[in-house]
Amino acid sequence: MAGIRIENVRKSYGAVTVLRDFNLDIADGEFVVFVGPSGCGKSTMLKILAGLEEASGGRVLIGERDVTDLAPGDRDIAMVFQNYALYPHLTVARNMGFGLKMRGMDRGEIDRRVKEAAKILAVDHLLDRRPKELSGGQRQRVALGRAIVREPQAFLMDEPLSNLDAKLRVHMRAEISALHKRLGVTTIYVTHDQIEAMTMADRIVIMRDGEIQQIADPDTMFARPENLFVAGFIGSPGMNFLLGNVTADERGARVSLFGQDVSLPVPLAAVPGIAGRPVILGLRPEHIGPAHGPVSFAVRPRLVESLGSEKYIYVDLPHENRGAPADAKGADDERRGDALIARLVDAGAVATGEPITLSFDPARLHVFDADTHRAIR
C-alpha cells in the first residue's frame, strides 16, 4: 500500500486540452472519488494514473516512486473497468488469477490467493463458471476479485457500478466501501454519480472541463461549496439559485427575496465589494421548510411530486429573483431559472395550486459572485 502524488499533470490532444495542472496528494489507504460530468477529464486522469494514457506533462508518484513513464504492468496497481473486462474464454478462477499468471507466480500460490479473494467476495461457488453464466452483480464481484488477488499498492476503479441496476448499485456501493475498510488499500474511484461520491469517499475531487473545482470531504463539499458549479453538482435535487441585488447598510448586506428583505450571511469585510451589485444566492431544497420561520413566504405550488416519505414542491420564482445562470451543468436535473424546489418531509397534504406557506433560514443561504461564480464568505 502506498500514497499517490499527482504533480502538475496535463493532457491535451492536439489543440484540445482535457486536463489542466492537476495536483493531488492522496494519503496511504485513502478512498478518493473523482466526480464530474462526462468529458470533465476524470477518466483520462485515471488512465494516466494506470499508465494507459501518456500525460502531456507533470509527474505521477506512487509510494514515492516516480511511475510517470512506467508501463501499466510495472506500476503495481489494479484496475476495475466499467464493463468489467472479464475474458469470456476463461473461467472465473482463471480470470481472477490472470494477472498473477502473467507475473509468473506458481500455480499453488495463485490458487490460494484466488480462493481467498473469492471467499471475501462470496463468489467461491462460481470459480468454474464462465463470465457469460454470471449475473451483472457477480461479474462485478469477479472484476473486484481480479483486482484484489494482486494485492496491489492501489486500486483504480473506472465507474465500476454504472452497468448495474439501481438497487444492485446501492448494494455494491456498500460492499465496495466495506471491502476498502477491510483491506485498507488506497483507492481512486471515478464516477459521474454524486451520490456514489458522497456515500463512499473519504475525499471528493470535483472536476469540470479538465480542472479541479474543489477537493474536500463529502460533508464540507455539501456545506461549503466553493463555487456555483460545485454547489449545483452536489445534492439531489440540486441547489436552487436565485438572483438578487445587494443593498448594503451598517448591519450588513441585504437582498430582496420573495419580496422580503433578507440579510445575507456574509462577513462585513465582504460587503463593500458586493454592495449595489447582483449576487447569486443558493438555497438547498432541504433547507426550505413548511410553515413559518425566519423568512416566510406564501406561494401556490406549480407542481407537487410525492416520493412517499417526502415531497418535492415546485414553486415559481418572483421575476426579480429569476435569471441566475444555469451553471450547474451535469447536475441531476436540468435546472430552470424560474423555479424553486422545496423538499419537504412529513409535510402533510399539499396540492398543486393550493396556497402554502414556506420558510427558510437566511443563515442557510450560500452567496456567490454573479461574475466569478465563486462563493463569498
Add this chain to the structure above:
Amino acid sequence: MSTQSIPAQPLAARAPGRRRRFGLDLARPSRRHWLGYLLLAPAVLLIALIIVYPLFISLDLSFQNVGIARLDQPRRPFTLANYERLFTSAEFWMACWVTFKLLVIVTGACFVLGLATALLVNNRFRGRSIARLFVALPWAVPEVIAVVIFAWIFDSSFGLMNWLFITLGLTSQTINWFSDPDAAFAVVAITMIWKGYPFVSIMALAGLQSIPEDFYNAAKVDGANAWQRFTNITIPTLMPVLGVTIVLVMLWVFRDFSIIYVLTGGGPLKATQTLSIMTYEQAFGFFKMGYASAVGIVTLVLCVLASLLMVGRRAEAMY
C-alpha cells in the same frame, strides 16, 4: 342499472373501413411466421432445383455405369463398380494427396498471412485506409484475371519471376514453372494463397475490431506483454470467427476449379490434379459421368466431415 344487450355482430361489419387482404392477413400475430416462409420460398425452390436435385441425380449416377448421362434414358442397373474402381485407382489417391497438400498449405498460409495483415492494418497509422484497401485488393480481382496475371508472372520466357530469380542470382537458367511437377504445384499454391488470404484478413479484421479495448487495457494493467496479450486475448477471442473462416477457406480450396484449370489444367503428370479437377476431367474429358459422380460424392463426404470437425468444436457462443 342499465343492462343493454349488444347484438352480436360479425367483426367485419363493426369495422366498415377495414380492407380485406386476399383472405390472408399476414399482420395477425398468429400468422406472422408465414411471411418468413413466404419470403424464403423462392430461394428454397431455386436451391432445390439447381443444387439438391442435381445432387441426388449425381448420387444416383455414381451407382450406375454411365458414360454420358441422359435423363430420358432408362436407369442402368445398380452397381458399386465406380467406387471399387475409384478406391483401387492410383489416380484417385494421387488426387486426394494433392488436394490434402493444397488444403494444408493454402489454408495454413492464408490463415497466417490473413491474420498477420489484419493485425497490421488494425493498428493506427497514417494511410491505414489505403493499406486496408491493398490488403483486400486480391479478393476483389476476378479469379480468372488473377490466374492470367500469375500465368504471366511465372511464364518461362517473359515472366517476372524468372527475371527476379536470375537477377538475384538464385538460378543461372530460366525455370520452366509449368513443366516441373513441384514448381507447378508451388505456382498453384502461391496463386491460391494470394487469392485466398484477403478473405481471412477481412474476417479477422472484423473480429479484431469487436474485441473491447478494455480487454487489452486490463491485460496491460495485469502486466501482460504484447505476446501474452496476443496469445491470451486476441487468439482466443478471435477463435469463433477464425474457426468459421478456416472452414470456408478449406471448402474453397476443395472446390476451387478455375485457378488450377487455367494455370496447369491439372498437370504436369497430374501433379496439380485435385479432386474437383479429376471430377471435371472424368465427366467432361472422358465422359465417364458415373465414375465422375462417384469422385464428386466422395469429395462431398470429405467436405462435410472436414467442416463438421472444425465448426462443431467452436460453434458455441462465447459471450
